[in-house]
Amino acid sequence: MTRFAVLVSGRGSNLRALAEAAKSKRIPGEIALVVSNRPGAKALEFATDAGLPTAVLPHKAYSKRRAYDRDLVRLLQAYDIDWVLLAGFMRILSEVVVEAYPQRILNIHPSLLPAFPGLAPQQQAIDAGVAVSGCSVHFVDAGMDTGIIAAQAVVPVKHGDDAAALSKRILKAEHKLYPRVMRWAAEGLLDDGIPPDTAARLLLP
Numbered sequence: 474m475t476r477f478a479v480l481v482s483g484r485g486s487n488l489r490a491l492a493e494a495a496k497s498k499r500i501p502g503e504i505a506l507v508v509s510n511r512p513g514a515k516a517l518e519f520a521t522d523a524g525l526p527t528a529v530l531p532h533k534a535y536s537k538r539r540a541y542d543r544d545l546v547r548l549l550q551a552y553d554i555d556w557v558l559l560a561g562f563m564r565i566l567s568e569v570v571v572e573a574y575p576q577r578i579l580n581i582h583p584s585l586l587p588a589f590p591g592l593a594p595q596q597q598a599i600d601a602g603v604a605v606s607g608c609s610v611h612f613v614d615a616g617m618d619t620g621i622i623a624a625q626a627v628v629p630v631k632h633g634d635d636a637a638a639l640s641k642r643i644l645k646a647e648h649k650l651y652p653r654v655m656r657w658a659a660e661g662l663l664d665d666g667i668p669p670d671t672a673a674r675l676l677l678p
């Protein structure tokens with residue numbers, strides 16, 4: 474069984490989608506650890522209720538990013554983690570983590586990367602006037618929202634959408650897309666650091 478760690482900072486709706494998929498046995502893997510950098514994250518409540526092992530690694534206790542990241546790697550190694558899934562984890566990982574888990578870290582971002590990286594991508598999409606946006610699951614390198622794209626889901630941007638309405642539509646797609654890519658990881662389809670050549674890489678509305 475592939476051992477996943479899910480890294481969170483907030484609400485945890487993607488964690489929930491991943492946990493449900495793992496539990497349903499559609500995925501030959503398990504969430505072996507949930508790590509939050511915020512002690513009060515709602516995601517932690519869900520994880521505890523779901524009986525998932527949790528750890529809090531508060532970034533405020535560290536003045537240096539690399540020191541934080543070294544402790545994070547130690548924690549992941551202590552739990553024998555194979556894959557690291559970032560799900561609303563609001564920190565950039567330095568090469569300390571990226572090199573400890575080469576091509577074994579994924580992130581989900583609510584835009585069609587490389588468009589609209591960084592903060593408030595839904596508002597960026599609205600401001601740009603695009604007709605479609607969506608979400609991307611990508612391998613993590615030391616950049617922000619860069620790295621090879623594993624899969625993307627497209628959603629329409631509708632007239633009158635505000636960031637909240639678009640976020641909601643995108644989030645629904647995230648909850649379908651991320652478990653799908655998690656399954657690929659568990660099945661070994663991402664072992665070479667490149668996505669499988671399948672139509673399932675693209676989820677349409």
Ligand code: GRF
Pocket residue numbers: 483484485486487488516560561562581582583608644647
């Ligand atoms: C999601 O929109 C995800 O794409 C982004 O942060 C948000 C996390 O939401 N990286 P949740 O905590 O999974 O509900």
